[in-house]
Amino acid sequence: MRHLLGIGDLSRDQIERLLDRADSLAQLLERENKKLPTLSGRTIVSLFFENSTRTSSSFDLAAKRLSADTVSIRAQGSSVTKGESLRDTVQTLSAYGPAAIVVRSPFVGAPGMVTRWTDAAVINAGDGKHEHPTQALLDAYTLRNRLGSLDGKNVWIIGDVLHSRVARSNILALTKLGARVTVCGPPTLIPREIEALGCSVSYTLEGSNEADVLYVLRMQNERMAAGDNFIPSVGEYAKRFQINGERLGARQLLMHPGPVNRGVELSPDVVDAPQSLITEQVAAGVVVRMAVFYELLAGRGEPEGGQKRATAVAPMPDGATR
Amino acid sequence: MRHLLGIGDLSRDQIERLLDRADSLAQLLERENKKLPTLSGRTIVSLFFENSTRTSSSFDLAAKRLSADTVSIRAQGSSVTKGESLRDTVQTLSAYGPAAIVVRSPFVGAPGMVTRWTDAAVINAGDGKHEHPTQALLDAYTLRNRLGSLDGKNVWIIGDVLHSRVARSNILALTKLGARVTVCGPPTLIPREIEALGCSVSYTLEGSNEADVLYVLRMQNERMAAGDNFIPSVGEYAKRFQINGERLGARQLLMHPGPVNRGVELSPDVVDAPQSLITEQVAAGVVVRMAVFYELLAGRGEPEGGQKRATAVAPMPDGATR
Amino acid sequence: MRHLLGIGDLSRDQIERLLDRADSLAQLLERENKKLPTLSGRTIVSLFFENSTRTSSSFDLAAKRLSADTVSIRAQGSSVTKGESLRDTVQTLSAYGPAAIVVRSPFVGAPGMVTRWTDAAVINAGDGKHEHPTQALLDAYTLRNRLGSLDGKNVWIIGDVLHSRVARSNILALTKLGARVTVCGPPTLIPREIEALGCSVSYTLEGSNEADVLYVLRMQNERMAAGDNFIPSVGEYAKRFQINGERLGARQLLMHPGPVNRGVELSPDVVDAPQSLITEQVAAGVVVRMAVFYELLAGRGEPEGGQKRATAVAPMPDGATR
Numbered sequence: 020m021r022h023l024l025g026i027g028d029l030s031r032d033q034i035e036r037l038l039d040r041a042d043s044l045a046q047l048l049e050r051e052n053k054k055l056p057t058l059s060g061r062t063i064v065s066l067f068f069e070n071s072t073r074t075s076s077s078f079d080l081a082a083k084r085l086s087a088d089t090v091s092i093r094a095q096g097s098s099v100t101k102g103e104s105l106r107d108t109v110q111t112l113s114a115y116g117p118a119a120i121v122v123r124s125p126f127v128g129a130p131g132m133v134t135r136w137t138d139a140a141v142i143n144a145g146d147g148k149h150e151h152p153t154q155a156l157l158d159a160y161t162l163r164n165r166l167g168s169l170d171g172k173n174v175w176i177i178g179d180v181l182h183s184r185v186a187r188s189n190i191l192a193l194t195k196l197g198a199r200v201t202v203c204g205p206p207t208l209i210p211r212e213i214e215a216l217g218c219s220v221s222y223t224l225e226g227s228n229e230a231d232v233l234y235v236l237r238m239q240n241e242r243m244a245a246g247d248n249f250i251p252s253v254g255e256y257a258k259r260f261q262i263n264g265e266r267l268g269a270r271q272l273l274m275h276p277g278p279v280n281r282g283v284e285l286s287p288d289v290v291d292a293p294q295s296l297i298t299e300q301v302a303a304g305v306v307v308r309m310a311v312f313y314e315l316l317a318g319r320g321e322p323e324g325g326q327k328r329a330t331a332v333a334p335m336p337d338g339a340t341r
Numbered sequence: 342m343r344h345l346l347g348i349g350d351l352s353r354d355q356i357e358r359l360l361d362r363a364d365s366l367a368q369l370l371e372r373e374n375k376k377l378p379t380l381s382g383r384t385i386v387s388l389f390f391e392n393s394t395r396t397s398s399s400f401d402l403a404a405k406r407l408s409a410d411t412v413s414i415r416a417q418g419s420s421v422t423k424g425e426s427l428r429d430t431v432q433t434l435s436a437y438g439p440a441a442i443v444v445r446s447p448f449v450g451a452p453g454m455v456t457r458w459t460d461a462a463v464i465n466a467g468d469g470k471h472e473h474p475t476q477a478l479l480d481a482y483t484l485r486n487r488l489g490s491l492d493g494k495n496v497w498i499i500g501d502v503l504h505s506r507v508a509r510s511n512i513l514a515l516t517k518l519g520a521r522v523t524v525c526g527p528p529t530l531i532p533r534e535i536e537a538l539g540c541s542v543s544y545t546l547e548g549s550n551e552a553d554v555l556y557v558l559r560m561q562n563e564r565m566a567a568g569d570n571f572i573p574s575v576g577e578y579a580k581r582f583q584i585n586g587e588r589l590g591a592r593q594l595l596m597h598p599g600p601v602n603r604g605v606e607l608s609p610d611v612v613d614a615p616q617s618l619i620t621e622q623v624a625a626g627v628v629v630r631m632a633v634f635y636e637l638l639a640g641r642g643e644p645e646g647g648q649k650r651a652t653a654v655a656p657m658p659d660g661a662t663r
Numbered sequence: 664m665r666h667l668l669g670i671g672d673l674s675r676d677q678i679e680r681l682l683d684r685a686d687s688l689a690q691l692l693e694r695e696n697k698k699l700p701t702l703s704g705r706t707i708v709s710l711f712f713e714n715s716t717r718t719s720s721s722f723d724l725a726a727k728r729l730s731a732d733t734v735s736i737r738a739q740g741s742s743v744t745k746g747e748s749l750r751d752t753v754q755t756l757s758a759y760g761p762a763a764i765v766v767r768s769p770f771v772g773a774p775g776m777v778t779r780w781t782d783a784a785v786i787n788a789g790d791g792k793h794e795h796p797t798q799a800l801l802d803a804y805t806l807r808n809r810l811g812s813l814d815g816k817n818v819w820i821i822g823d824v825l826h827s828r829v830a831r832s833n834i835l836a837l838t839k840l841g842a843r844v845t846v847c848g849p850p851t852l853i854p855r856e857i858e859a860l861g862c863s864v865s866y867t868l869e870g871s872n873e874a875d876v877l878y879v880l881r882m883q884n885e886r887m888a889a890g891d892n893f894i895p896s897v898g899e900y901a902k903r904f905q906i907n908g909e910r911l912g913a914r915q916l917l918m919h920p921g922p923v924n925r926g927v928e929l930s931p932d933v934v935d936a937p938q939s940l941i942t943e944q945v946a947a948g949v950v951v952r953m954a955v956f957y958e959l960l961a962g963r964g965e966p967e968g969g970q971k972r973a974t975a976v977a978p979m980p981d982g983a984t985r
Binding site: 059060061062088090092107110111113114115116 | 692694695696697698716717720721723724727728921922923942943945946948949
């Protein structure tokens, strides 16, 4: 493994190796001093073209616990989100010789493009509607901790599957690990031919009581705005698809990538129910991201200068002046 | 001591123990290498729902000098400032297993609420008009360094006592340490029944020449806006309550929590006068906050995972998407 | 050397000493672990009153690679950019006892003023149109790596010399190191009497084919706005002064401080041409800034408390409340 661009690129063995690494790191983290010297003197750059507090702070803390130096570049809504500028930004940052670049972008495939312009390992922290591989890994890690193995387990992914990179990465990861996955939501929010990913489709919650796990997606705010045609109304959506105390079985596990819209996709009571793994998911985020850094970087030499060829430098996120 | 929510919760012994700890840390800081390994591998989260550069950088530097990893979340004017969301944010951050969470909030009592949702030590960095305990501790530390003991000392706190958490925490700290405190300002800016805290009240500066210390509060900008009814005008206020070269005795000490409005509550000349302890107060901020971290955290095991119960995760400050 | 305010203050020997130090640090950085313990336990404050991502992240990474703790204060467009407030901000930050303060300001001479209010070493990271000494040092370092010595080398600096602190610092550094410098651009963008700095002037590119190095300046966006009278139009400017494949000789070196406006001062093809040193310049930024910290701070004791005299504290950048 040289980069982590998507779950689609990984074999079952590679996924399990990452989860095993997370397991062994979790044991080390049980002591009070959570710092490991693994990446001391190496630099992790994070380049976020979309707003994020959770994912970025989780990556940041993972890097720090491995003793890496971190450089954070934020560029929301700036011109660097487009083609040439992304390249120039990456080439500039690569000149610092980073061991890894963590990229979040609204554009599908942006992290893959970044690999062409740097010798650093590239980690996809979410690209458009495509993939969010570390989220799927932390979800798989959380489930495996509870269930032992995912083989033959029945997982329902419920909500706005159409716009969700989390759904996509999770379908890929869970099926590779042997689970049976059903995606569920109104037809307007289920992509056509999603079955090609190896999952089943249901347009109602009927049958979800057979599931071992209900994985509920966040309803994006723009979906709930007046004039959006994907759902008739928030109330109507909740009536048909909200997971509440009646719909959540006593032995079913509940997951959600956060942040929750209480009263929309989940009723307030189930969020804190004993079946909920939501906080465990967040905690898993740090150790799984440590595992990703570890697998990509530990024992791998870092190129000096970091650039692939003598290349150029152009606009930085905020139109910085020299 | 498990948390630091307010001076109101502390005994004289506990305050003195914190100041003694600051003393011993200050000696260690006299060497060129100011770094102590005390909190290596532990994480301090700061969660600021109000603008702050001084207080947050002081806490941040204190944490770094104790070798902690720091995670900073800023959320000014966001929806997380209210009830449920604060809880969700805290539960999310707690999943990182922080040793301490430093909270600043415009809402009275927010830090106390935070203690219910985390196993981390909670430190109040200012909650509405209620308390700002580390400010009062650094002020007491600065004064003790100058005066030896505060027993029987005469301290006047002058200005907008009504809206000031600094005033409130200082009245509590100084009286517990044996000082006699008088609050002074126009009747509109002195809360009713403030005497219940153990201080005297004066509506003029008459008698302030007897004080050992004049502690002058910052006049908030909104007080000075046209249409605010608390003071007739800035000029009128300054005429009656500004501390200037004539009103500051040669042997009186001058304190101010910063930032100063020069020409309003203080005349420009006294700010830099030899009686001024203002820069010493800032310097004391780092060592006193180190002492707070030390007393709350050193030698105290950190719970794994950090959460009190399986709980939920909801909106993060900036409406981050996953 | 106590501060780094401008190349104008440095002798050739001092410049060469800094470049030699960068050379020896670059060798240490060739190993995978790029961390040096040099400034462990010391604090570097950066105080940026202008937008910057590149320069600030480069200084930040340089400080971290020397194991310093860093505190960053950003204050764009705030009231602290003026006289008294700058002083108050500096005095406040000095109370933290920093080893160095890195200052970027839109005002010429601001870093020199800062030296009066702190015992920390002060480093100019750009002051108005005056100087940007670390940029010139990293440029000289990059060139020296390629050319061995700059003695007798012919360097053309092309573009908006009038508004460029980069041009000014480079003219000074390159001539001190023995190069012959010609500045080139339309008469509206060449300051009068610039020859006093020891360079020649050309209002056309004629003769630039004799140069060893073409150093092309960034055309600031405001120059390209309609109604700006410094250039007739972007197209007209590019026609006369853009460096493109035809105008760049096969053996000439191309430099640019970044970010490039592709298609304006440089044609897109030359940016990535083999003659381009642009990425090397960025990489040099970290090691040269490490060298500056090293020369100013290593082996030099740090004053306790950091303040020159008992002084005052006033508004912080963002109008922070206490």
